[in-house]
Amino acid sequence: MDTRPGTPRRWTVLAICALSLFLVGLDTTIVNVALPSMGASLHVGTRGLEWTVDAYTLVLAGLLISAGALADRIGRRRVFRLGLVVFGAASVACALAPGIGVLVAARALQGAGASMLSPVALAIVVNVMTEPKQRARAIGVWAAVFGVSMAAGPLVGGVLVAELGWRSVFWINLPVVAVALVLTALFVPESRAQRPRRLDGPGQLLLIVVVGGAVAVLIEGPHIGWDSPAAITGCLAVAVALAAFGWVESRRAEPLVDPGLFRRPPFAAAVAGAVVVFVALSATLLLTTLYLQRARGMTPLAVGVVTLPMAIAATACAPLSGMLVGRYGPRPPLLLAGGFITAGGLGLVGIGDDTAIALLSPAYLLIGIGFGFANAPITNTAVGGLPPARAGVAGGITSTARQLGSALGVALAGGIVADAPAAHLATASRPGWLLVAGCGLLVLVVALAAPAGGPPDDGRQAVRARAGGQQVAGGRGS
Numbered sequence: 001m002d003t004r005p006g007t008p009r010r011w012t013v014l015a016i017c018a019l020s021l022f023l024v025g026l027d028t029t030i031v032n033v034a035l036p037s038m039g040a041s042l043h044v045g046t047r048g049l050e051w052t053v054d055a056y057t058l059v060l061a062g063l064l065i066s067a068g069a070l071a072d073r074i075g076r077r078r079v080f081r082l083g084l085v086v087f088g089a090a091s092v093a094c095a096l097a098p099g100i101g102v103l104v105a106a107r108a109l110q111g112a113g114a115s116m117l118s119p120v121a122l123a124i125v126v127n128v129m130t131e132p133k134q135r136a137r138a139i140g141v142w143a144a145v146f147g148v149s150m151a152a153g154p155l156v157g158g159v160l161v162a163e164l165g166w167r168s169v170f171w172i173n174l175p176v177v178a179v180a181l182v183l184t185a186l187f188v189p190e191s192r193a194q195r196p197r198r199l200d201g202p203g204q205l206l207l208i209v210v211v212g213g214a215v216a217v218l219i220e221g222p223h224i225g226w227d228s229p230a231a232i233t234g235c236l237a238v239a240v241a242l243a244a245f246g247w248v249e250s251r252r253a254e255p256l257v258d259p260g261l262f263r264r265p266p267f268a269a270a271v272a273g274a275v276v277v278f279v280a281l282s283a284t285l286l287l288t289t290l291y292l293q294r295a296r297g298m299t300p301l302a303v304g305v306v307t308l309p310m311a312i313a314a315t316a317c318a319p320l321s322g323m324l325v326g327r328y329g330p331r332p333p334l335l336l337a338g339g340f341i342t343a344g345g346l347g348l349v350g351i352g353d354d355t356a357i358a359l360l361s362p363a364y365l366l367i368g369i370g371f372g373f374a375n376a377p378i379t380n381t382a383v384g385g386l387p388p389a390r391a392g393v394a395g396g397i398t399s400t401a402r403q404l405g406s407a408l409g410v411a412l413a414g415g416i417v418a419d420a421p422a423a424h425l426a427t428a429s430r431p432g433w434l435l436v437a438g439c440g441l442l443v444l445v446v447a448l449a450a451p452a453g454g455p456p457d458d459g460r461q462a463v464r465a466r467a468g469g470q471q472v473a474g475g476r477g478s
Contacts, residue, residue, distance in 0.1 A: 009187065013128050014138050016183045017121035018145040020084070022152075023176050024114045025145070028056070029153025030160075030169045031107075032289070033304075037166040044100040054219045055104045059111030061403035062212035066204045068119040068396030069256055073199070076124050077190045081181060083116025088177035095170035119396040122379070127191045133326035136380050140322015143375030144315050154304025162301070203256035206245040211400055213238040218404075218411040257397065269449035270382035271401045273334070276446065277374045278405030280341055280439035283413035284310075284367055287432045290417060295353055295425040309361050310368030317372025322380075330377030334447035337377075340370030342440030348433040352426050367436070374443060381450055 035049045071079035090113055093106035125142065129135040160168040217234040224230050249255035262268045288307055292298045298306070321333040344366030351360065382398045413432045420428030 010128050010134070011138075012183075012187050013189075014125055014141060016180060016188055017080075017125050018142055019176065019180050019183075020080070020117040020121045021142065021145045022149045023087070023173060023180070024060075024118055025149030026153050026156070027110065027114070027173065028053075029149065030157035030172075031056075033154050033157030034161050034166040034169045037161050038103070041166060042097075042100050042103070049100075050219075051104050052100070052107050055108040056111040056114070057403060057407060058212055058215050058219070059108045060114050061215045061400055061407070062208040063112055063115035064119055064400045064403065065207055065211075065257060065396035067115040068123060068399075069200070069204070071116070071120040071123060072192060075190050075192045076120050076127070077184065077188050079116050080120045080124065080188070081184055083113045083120065084177050084181050084184070085113075086110075087113030087117065088174055089113075091170045091173040091177070095167045119399045122399075124188060124191065128189070136326035136376065137319070137322045139380045140319040140325065140376040142318075143321065143372070143379065144318035148311075148315050154307070155301065158299070158301030158304055200249075200252060200254065200256040202248050203245065203252065206241055206248060207256060209241040210238060210245055211404070213241060214404060215407045218407040222411055222415040261397070265449045266381050269446045270378045271397060273374070273378045273443060273446040274382075274398050274401035275405040275408070276439045276442045277337070277341075277371065277378065278402045279409035279412065280345070280367070280436045280443075281371055282406040282409030283432055283436055283439075284345075284364075286410055286413045287417065287429045288364070291351070291425050291429055294422040306357055306360065307364050310364040310371075313365050313368030314372040317369050318376055321373045321376040324373075325377050325380050330381045330450040331447050333373040333377045334443060334450055337370045337372075337374035338440045338443035338445075338447060340366045340373065340440070341443060342370075342437045344368075344370060345433050345435075345437030345440055349430050349437070351429070351433075353423070355426070370440060370443075377450060 031053060035052070038052065039045065039049050067079065067083070087110055090106050090109035094103055094110065097103035097106055122142065125138055126135065129138045156172070157169055160172065213234060217231060217238060220234075221231050246259065249257055250259055262271070285307075289303060292303045292306060321337075324333045344363045347363035347366060348360070379398060412435060413429075416432045416435070417425060417428045
């Protein structure tokens with residue numbers, strides 16, 4: 001394979017890997033649109049329907065870092081292809097599910113497949129795009145794909161459900177998986193850590209308990225009550241598992257997640273930024289869906305059209321953000337992201353039951369611009385200062401942070417409007433929009449911890465990568 005920066009094959013690899021991110025993002029948003037039809041067809045209530053979404057999120061979040069570490073060890077292309085096969089098989093099981101139990105189990109299997117796609121694909125891109133400015137632009141394109149999937153989900157889902165029924169939202173995954181498998185076999189090179197690290201079984205098990213338990217508590221907390229015995233027990237269990245995880249990892253020569261990573265301010269800031277940005281995004285999507293559908297009586301397809309400016313802005317600004325990161329470093333786009341998210345959240349604080357769409361759309365546009373500028377600097381900061389051998393774990397950590405942010409945003413926003421009748425949803429959602437604005441302010445704080453200048457040149461990047469491998473990992477393996 002030609003490894004010179006900017007060669008067409010590098011961008012082909014990026015396109016193939018971005019396709020997997022599109023698949024993961026589309027599956028989340030498209031399923032949300034189909035939930036009412038699923039409930040009517042399978043004769044199941046709201047809680048069962050919620051678990052068709054939550055089972056996917058729970059398994060995906062719990063396995064992301066472990067999947068990244070496994071890919072670094074046995075081969076990224078191998079794990080990526082396995083993820084595509086598992087995701088495709090689970091999609092067939094979802095489409096053929098005779099009842100809610102089978103559907104939830106198949107969605108959990110989909111989450112396992114998705115965990116092998118997003119962080120592993122990012123690691124492949126990082127190892128192919130070795131020149132810093134090229135890598136920053138590539139990550140900008142990578143971030144734009146999420147905006148495309150966000151835009152496509154409600155629109156495509158609305159059309160499919162209306163014309164072909166809810167099962168079609170799973171059948172549509174199969175041609176995408178088939179194309180990705182063929183292109184991966186033809187164009188994606190195999191890569192792995194130069195020196196395979198020893199498997200960290202205790203760390204991986206504890207990490208699954210920590211992340212999966214945290215997401216489960218965030219999902220169920222608003223429904224069972226945060227002061228209920230089950231919620232309190234769950235929080236204590238997560239806290240104990242987290243303490244045990246930190247103790248185990250600090251005593252291993254080659255830990256799954258090196259605590260030293262979080263002593264690097266740029267990396268810690270990137271992880272915190274990923275959580276905050278996705279709290280804002282998930283809260284925005286939930287509050288908007290409830291407000292427009294329940295209070296305004298809009299169809300899912302109409303909601304997708306109204307929020308289209310947000311998705312288009314996120315898609316358009318993400319590549320520009322990558323270019324800014326490549327030239328000026330991550331701080332300028334993060335400052336823009338924080339400012340726009342704050343402005344968009346404040347613009348929605350005063351909405352009412354009959355607020356004109358012409359006033360809503362500009363606020364959604366501002367939030368979309370902020371989200372578009374946020375993803376590239378966060379991802380680039382997380383992986384840019386580490387040796388390529390650590391890319392799988394770094395990608396898994398930031399992807400996990402995004403899932404935690406999404407779950408936290410849903411829990412917080414859902415708790416804010418949980419008991420509000422449709423007639424009072426607009427008023428009840430105002431604290432949620434203040435939450436979104438507050439997240440924007442936190443992104444501004446995160447920007448201060450990001451590197452101020454542009455990326456180093458190739459020589460300095462190589463030296464820093466070697467130093468990072470020695471200091472952070474106790475060696476270059478992952």
